[in-house]
Amino acid sequence: MTGRLLLTNARVLRCTGARDERPAAADVLIEGDRIARVAPGIEAPGARVADLRGATVLPGLGDAHTHISWPLDFVFDHAAVAAAAPGPHLLDVAAVVRTFLESGYTLIIGAGTTQPLDDLHARDAIGRGLITGPRIVPSGPMIAEVGGLGGDGELMEVAADARQLRELVARQCDLGVKALKLFISGDGVVPEHPSEDVYMNDAMLEAAVAEADRHGAFITVHARGSASVAMAARTGVRIVHHACFLDDDALKALEARRDDLWVCPGLHYLYAVVSGHAAPYGMTPDRVEASGYPRELTSQIEGLHRLRETGIKILSGGDFGHQWTRHGTYAAELQRYVELAGMTAAEAIHTATRNMGPAAGVETGEVREGLLADLLVVDGDPTEDVTILQDPARRRAVLKDGTFAYLNPGIYP
Ligand SMILES: [Zn+2]
Known part of the structure; x- marks a missing residue:
């Protein structure tokens, strides 16, 4: 059985395509290297849990x-x-x-x-x-x-x-x-x-x-x-x-x-x-x-x-x-x-x-069930101020293939 990771307490910017899209509260369940579910209040017994403390999750x-x-x-x-x-x-x-x-x-x-x-x-x-x-x-x-x-x-x-x-x-x-x-x-x-x-x-x-x-x-x-x-x-x-x-x-x-x-x-x-x-x-x-x-x-x-x-x-x-x-x-x-x-x-x-x-030609680019779990976790709402994506201090983590590939050492000592 592949590893399961549940991102909780997050605001998710799904990148569905609407020009006025904003992040909304949701959990993200990852199974193996793929996104398995995106919804509020996901129950996933046995999954590893990462509490994102209100940070925004968007596609890498x-x-x-x-x-x-x-x-x-x-x-x-x-x-x-x-x-x-x-x-x-x-x-x-x-x-x-x-x-x-x-x-x-x-x-x-x-x-x-x-x-x-x-x-x-x-x-x-x-x-x-x-x-x-x-x-x-x-x-x-x-x-x-x-x-x-x-x-x-x-x-x-x-x-x-x-x-x-x-x-x-x-x-x-x-x-x-x-x-x-x-x-x-x-x-x-x-x-x-x-x-x-x-x-x-x-x-x-x-x-x-x-x-x-x-x-x-x-x-x-x-x-x-x-x-x-x-x-x-x-x-x-x-x-x-x-x-x-x-x-x-x-x-x-x-x-x-x-x-x-x-x-x-x-x-x-x-x-x-x-x-x-x-x-x-x-x-x-x-x-x-x-x-x-x-x-x-x-x-x-x-x-x-x-x-x-x-x-x-x-x-x-x-x-x-x-x-x-x-x-x-x-x-x-x-x-x-x-x-x-x-x-x-x-x-x-x-x-x-x-x-x-x-x-x-890669199955990424949205926070959506079935896509590869390549994700970026940032503090704040980049749809309100896109420049926060340039701020290294706001980058909490980067996931690739469903695994944490980068954790900001200034935030997680
Ligand atoms: Zn060039």
């Missing part, structure tokens, strides 16, 4: 755009990370995945590794119980087109046509990669590759999608400009990162894929750069202006309002790990959704929970 959070290769003290030097000795580097990776878990994140989707097998090594070590960390949908090295952003091949793999791309995808999938990351647009931060540039083409993306699908994996893309977003949507890409510019064509293409495509904006990253948080690290006001990011931020915020109205699902996530978007501050993304994109706090939380599980 997720981030759909992670780079666990970037160490806790990462600044900007991708080449140095790529060249680091693998042993010490993997210890850095272990510290990063522990930070995710301790920040309430039980699920992450990789958006490209700097040393090729980082996500896979971390996932395996977590699975074997060697280190602590979230569920990982592993990515591999990013893939660029010859001549495109990253196309010099220094930090990415490079394909010239559909056949080569299919081969690269197959090779990564054979290693166990599940979320492949392709660069199909430029990025204002690299002036010779503006965000509106489109790289690859329909035939290449269709080949990549088909090959990934054959392996039970999926394609994610860096796509900032409208034309690249539209191409991703019509060719079967699952996660579109950034989507900073959305014209009517792009929006229509996204809408047609409302059921099996998600947009992951990385709003906080853009906000932080434009707000000057990166200035001490070399992103001077001149460089920010030259990148076009201020215009992209305005456009992305407008786009997020339109995505919401159209019912296109948004995923929380975005490039955390720079010193101005430090590891451990992941839930700042949710704060920006509330402050800038007009979401309710509950809706912002849904981007990291009920939207995340299905996007990752």
